[in-house]
Amino acid sequence: MDSLAAIVADIAAEMAAAPDRGAVADYIPPLATVPLSHFGMAVVEADGTCHVAGDADQTFSIQSISKVFALTLALGAVGDQLWRRVGREPSGSAFNSIVQLETERGVPRNPFINAGAIVVSDMLLAGYAPREAIGEILRFVRALANDDAIFIDEAVALAEAGSGFRNIALANYIRAFGNLHHPVERTLGVYFHQCALAMTCRQLAHAGRYLMAGGINPATGRSVVSAQRARRINAVMMTCGHYDGSGEFAYRVGLPGKSGVGGGILAIAPGKASIAVWSPGLNARGNSQLGTLALERLVQRTGWSVFDPD
CATH class of the missing domain: 3.40.710.10 (DD-peptidase/beta-lactamase superfamily)
Known part of the structure; x- marks a missing residue:
């Protein structure tokens, strides 16, 4: 398998070239003007190593x-x-x-x-x-x-x-x-x-680390929630985090995730990584079109789906 840094860079390059980018949430005026060309990705591993690509340090509305x-x-x-x-x-x-x-x-x-x-x-x-x-x-x-x-x-x-x-x-x-x-x-x-x-992909991925680490904030070593509660929040993210597209997201990506109409998605690979992607164009169900595709390609190349036996 390629290094994670190479995988993230490759996915960002693929998303930059993607022709069908969805449509912005035009019913919230400040979101209607965000260019469809944006794509950012940040992956924070369990040891704190952060891999970023694209517009990972561009602020967006997490909604x-x-x-x-x-x-x-x-x-x-x-x-x-x-x-x-x-x-x-x-x-x-x-x-x-x-x-x-x-x-x-x-x-x-x-x-x-x-x-x-x-x-x-x-x-x-x-x-x-x-x-x-x-x-x-x-x-x-x-x-x-x-x-x-x-x-x-x-x-x-x-x-x-x-x-x-x-x-x-x-x-x-x-x-x-x-x-x-x-x-x-x-x-x-x-x-x-x-x-x-308003956050960046880098900030969002770091903020989600407690859900990857059994409820512990790795930056401080302090408990944010119990391990059981972290599991249960992840479970609700898996089943409900993408509204009426949650089943499709579980099928394609296989990770707990939560989307926002600003085009962001926070996804959790328990024990492995906290992941944030952002692309403002949405699919018909209000979830980031390229963000979902990027996460699908990430799990294909890393095997991070919670349904993977490894």
Whole structure:
């Protein structure tokens, strides 16, 4: 097998030449102007070695990838009680669907669809003002990545608030069933700012290392979550991290992963690597087209799929 550095470089070169790059998320104005030509990739191995290629140090909006970090924080705050208010089953529906909330009485299917992430944001608000809850999320991600340059893009947060009518509807619907404990505008303020986290592939791959390392942050040696909880977060990422495309992603890539409509994907090869890819063009299900293809080629060349016997 080629060295990992060579594999990452080769994949980036292949993605640079790819003709079909998907379409940007044009319903969020700041994302609509991001050039389709971008592609970045970062792979951090268990020993901390980082391999990067392409636009790995270009900042982008991580959007729904932030739901992984918010879920981790919320589980730390309320423990497994969280699952009384949010399920952990695949939805089979689009990320912003309202359909299942009627029959399931305001309990979202999982924490990675928008409805579920809004409930998680509501949990993070307990005892905090929105500004404090947002600050806690930012501090947490900076600590995971060991990088204080990570920031929240206020222009993106403002644009999401101005165009997020479906999310407003979801939050009000959940509130009608009593599963939102704070005013809708306060909970959504946390949610929109969380989704506006701006990071690079390098920073994102480092931030995800605790899920590769049994819940330990390798940079500090400190426990972020228990090994069991890290496994379970990875399990939900595997089954629910790509919305109604989660089965296809598991089939093609075979790693726990979480996508965002900014074009990023965080993928975890347990015990081996934390991987971040970014290409802003999305496929029909709202997941990065080239990011998915790059990860598929990475696991083909490394054998890192969780379904591989090695």
